[in-house]
Amino acid sequence: MIIEFKNVSKVFQEGAGDNLVDVSFSIERGEFVSFVGASGSGKTTVMELLVGATEKTKGEIIRPKKTIMVFQKDSLLPWLSVLENVTLVLLNEKISDAEKIKIAREKLALLQIEKLADKYPHELSGGQTQRVSIARALAVDPEVLILDEPFSALDEKTKEELHKDILKTWKEHSLTIIMISHQIEEVVLLSQRAFAMSAKKISAEIEIPFAYPRNIEDELFMKKIVEIRRVL
């Protein structure tokens, strides 16, 4: 097991509706798990607790140190080039500058964006920006990669390409991936297991035991979507 939440609560304000109450779950190393739910259901709070961006009020959290989150937007520095944005996260690594640049270029190549190395964020499309964010996350060799609504701002074609790239990266790096999404189809397409969240609690845990690549027109695929929709 790589991640475990035991009866975790997060109280923002006593008696307020945005508190997270008594959340428990565990995730195995190498799994692709999703948290699905409507806006305000508590997904982001769970992720912030996971990366240590906010402190729990009670309960116990087990998580690896190298847990990296890729945000939906606004996480690249506009004054740095793509290559600089990636190498920036390696500043503390005790390796040579040449090695840092080599790692950054390798990760950019992995996501097929090595040609964008000298571009600036404002010159990139939404899909390219997400790829750079993922390449940057991979540069520090994370144990857990959290994707926060990674495809919500992308067009269908870009989304499809990025789905393939993420699945490829997940398998090649034996990563543990946690994805936050409000799109059920996407969750069924990519993850092995999903936690449905509503009213700041996990309302159901759903197994998605299909082989990859998945076919969205498959009957079982459609049934799984209906099953998740019911518990939300």
Place this chain on the structure above:
Amino acid sequence: MKQPYFFNKKESYLPAVQIPARFRFYFTVAVPAMIILATLGVLRIVGELPMLDYREADIHTAVVATLATLARLMIAYVLAIVVAIPLALVAEKSNAKRFLLPIYDIAQSIPILIFFPFVALAFVKLGFSEGAAIFILFVAMLWKLVFSIIFGLNSLPNEIKQTAQMYNITGVNYLTKILIPAIIPQLTIGSIFAFADGWNFVIVAEVLHAYLPNGVVANDLFGVGSTMVSAASAGNETLFMYSLIAVVSMIIVLNLSIWQKLLSYAERFKF
């Protein structure tokens, strides 16, 4: 192969001076050299000025007076920037924010000119009346800059703060690679407003000082303000008009050659 600038030891680690090629010579050599030379030159000229006869003074006096005023503004601005950045960074720390921001807010709302007589007397006693004007200007500019920087820091997206935390970008790296570049757009806008306020204050200060004490014309705060008021009282309308044209021209030149270019450069630091 192009390397990230922060690995290139020949260049600064400060992203703020990682200037695009087309701006590089301009901002790193031409403008600072022009400002330093002008400041040193003008202070030297002013230091050796005899008591002027404003009935006969000409365009040369108007130009030197405008440069003297600009030199005062530049010195006060540099001092204000040096103090404003740490003040804003300290106030941005969550545990200090609660009590420092109200203090700053009260401090900035006190009209600075009420201190002028005390400050002027104190500096005159020390034999450094120039210091009074620079001090008043410094305080007038300081709060504009502090609040601009705080606004810039507040507009830093949460995702960036969380990204820095996740990747352990802390301390000097966080300051130089993230915070300082992030405040450049607001700092530029704050600087424009601070400088505009500075022109108002310095001219008023020079005018007031020219008539201190008891209507005796003083020449130790020589600038465009004192020249205009002395020209008017000496009946030299030509010098008055030259001074007015000189100060307006100087403001236009500064705006076109520095502030507009800085605004354009600051675009790349916007989220």
